[in-house]
Amino acid sequence: MSNLFPISRFSKTLTYKIACIASLSCLSFSSWAFTFNDVVTKAEKLSKKAYVQPSKNIPSELSSLQFADYQKIYFKHDKAYWNDRKSRFKLEFYHEGMYFDVPVKINEIVNNQVNEIKFDPDYFDLSSVHLENLDTKKLGFAGFKVHYPINNPTKTDDEIFTALGGSYFRAVGKDQRYGLSARGLAIDTGEMSGEEFPRFKEYWIERPEPNQKHLVIYALLDSQSVTGAYKITLVPSIDTTVTVEAKVFFRNSVKKLGIAPLTSMFLYGPNQPSPLLNYRPAMHDSNGLSIVTKNEWIWRPLNNPKRLSFSSYSLENPKAFGLIQRDKGFDDYQDLDDHYELRPSVWVEILNDWQKGRVELVEIPTADETNDNIVTFWVPEKQYKAGDVLDVKYRLHYSLNEQQRYPKNEARAETTRLSLGDIKQANLIRKLDGSNAYVIDFVGPNLSEQKPVKIISSINNGSIVSCDSQYNSVTKGWRVIVRFNVEDNKKPTDIRLQLASATTGEILSETWSGQFPAQ
Amino acid sequence: MKISNILTYAIVSILAAGCVKNNTSSTNGKIEVDQLTILKQRSEQNNPFVVNAKKQLLQLVGDNHFDSYITKHGILNCKDDSNQSSCVLNFYLNQYYKLKYDIQLKKVIEENQAEHKIELTKINPTEGNVKNYCQWSADFVEAVYTNDIDNINIRYQPLFKMSVQDMATLKAKILKDNYSHFLIDENPSILQEMRADFMEKCLSSPKDNIINYINIFR
Secondary structure (H helix, E strand, C coil): CHHHCCCCHHHHHHHHHHHHHHHHHHHHHHHCCCCHHHHHHHHHHHHCCCCCCCCCCCCHHHHCCCHHHHCCCEECHHHCECCCCCCCCEEEEEECECCECCCEEEEEEECCEEEECCCCHHHEECHHHCCCCCCCCCCCEEEEEEECCCCCCCCCCCEEEEEECCCEEEECCCCCCCCCEEECCEECCCCCCCCECCEEEEEEEECCCCCCCCEEEEEEEECCCEEEEEEEEEECCCCEEEEEEEEEEECCCCCCEEEEEEEECEEEECCECCCCCCCCCCEECCCEEEEECCCCEEEEECCCCCCCEEEEEEEECCCEEEEECCCCCHHHCCCCCCCHHHCCEEEEEECCCCCEEEEEEEECCCCCCCCCCEEEEEEECCCCCCCCEEEEEEEEEEECCHHHHCCCCCEEEEEEEEEEEEEECCCCCEEEEEEEEEEEEEECCCCCCCCCEEEEEEEECEEEEEEEEEEECCCCEEEEEEEEEECCCCCCEEEEEEEEECCCCCECECEEEEEECCC | CCHHHHHHHHHHHHHHHHHHHHHHHHHHHHHHHHHHHHHHHHHHCCCHHHHHHHHHHHHHHCCCCHHHHHHHCCHHHHHHCCCHHHHHHHHHHHHHHHHHHHHHHHHHHHHHHHHHHHHHHCECCCHHHHHHHHHHHHHHHHHHHCCCHHHHHHHHHHHCCCCHHHHHHHHHHHHCCHHHHHHHHHCCCHHHHHHHHHHHHHHHCHHHCCCCHHHCEC
């Protein structure tokens, strides 16, 4: 049949070429899907360009809002994204305002297509802050939040994840309230040169299938020193998990890199009681840093120091660390508004080889509970410079049951109380002896009255006056009272304690690594 | 004649009579065997139907007792029949079907007895029993998802009377559930949620539960 048509050699070649291009484009179109690699490519390209400081775009009426007013800007729930679908997940968005003054681009991935979710003033009700007549058409989103029926299968408006400001995000599990925040990356935290705050400038969120129980979010990180591609997999449940896979590209060398940063608040607690009379026994989102190494569990009670404090734990290939809310009962806090007992502990489970480095804890003095004054992160030993690439993968566990992670042969320091040291006199009256004391209750299934313990202890910047153990029949564990004197009260005093079997010497507990702050 | 001579004579007479009696019985048996051999040869000669029927019966009766079996059941009645082949064929076939029927009957009775025994071991589906069943089957499924081999083999497989085949089917079904495995890897606490969902479904419709309901409850 083709012989019936006069086809020149040129047109034959052209036909073949068109056919080839058409089939190739069909092939590539059908196999194309937006993946983590697309964000990696964007991050890499961005790292080769000079950093551009994002410009603020909000009017003074919005930038001058106080936090309580900003919270009154109401997202209309009936306009929640995916509300019209059978998806368990729904998206809502944050309005710009206060210091959230730079818009972020948010995209939805549907059937491998990327669609930008455009800002629409009609999503929001600003009447509570009397700004309903403000022209906000040219603004953008400040961030987003995710809803999921976590507490009750029929109730779909439980907020379980929020991403707002810089690279900050928070999550909760079942019956939890928002507590500490995580960040994508920390740079130069606590350095004299000032901290750099990388920000997620663009998000891509995969639209979930109706029965899907996880949500995938991609994010592009940008700052003066780095760019990064992030894949964040959110699995809400009794404990919610957030798996973070990141590839970071360095524009410049970084003095102190903080991986998997957690930011929390510790105002006071039994290990450092409030200097002012307060009916609340404790106010904190976390009360200890826990670190798991190959063969040791370390517990460091948090402080609200009088001076900026840095503590470091040098490790090789760590397993996990986290900021823990160890006191879990309402009685521990007595706060009907803030319910600190419902704020989750967050464990960082490390999923690739982090080699040598240190877990750093930064404690910043604070006078009230509105400041996040606790920061912890992993600092790799390697110094990263321009052109370097870093791959990290870790999983955050938001849990109210941190004790379930402990092996049965590892007793935990359940409570730490600070006291003035005293001695009982012959007339049975206790007399202060000028020392300080920590009273630590260790509990665990491996402890019993029938198995006597001994205490392994050490101190720097001071001396231990006495270190006694006593069986606690209430907790079914052992109480340790360590009395100590401080050598130089302008420096912190570090004390380490472990319980060991009095008969075999076997270690029975985590290492309690307390710090008496500088005065 | 002395008394001792009379006694000796009597004993010898008794022994001699005994010997004569034994010889007569042996002779009769030999005659029957000969008759049987002749009957079998004659009836099978040029008659493949008889040969095949005999082979069929042989399979059920066995080689060792075949001749005594057919003799006992009256094959020799055919020796005076005008059509010996037809009579023998009829005998073989009758015996074959009778035996086959007996065997099948025995098998059915045995199976019924086994089922009856199983029925007796089943429990009543009371609310409490079903609740326990659902709880334990949720534990069991969780153990399969987490590959808790000790608990599966020692505790749950016997508890739920799961055969090797049942276990293989359950494991294959759970192995194919890639999405749940992905979720468990990402978030181990999702197992508690899955357990709660499983319990809810089981309690609302226990007969549809995947764990051997029919072999546990009446």
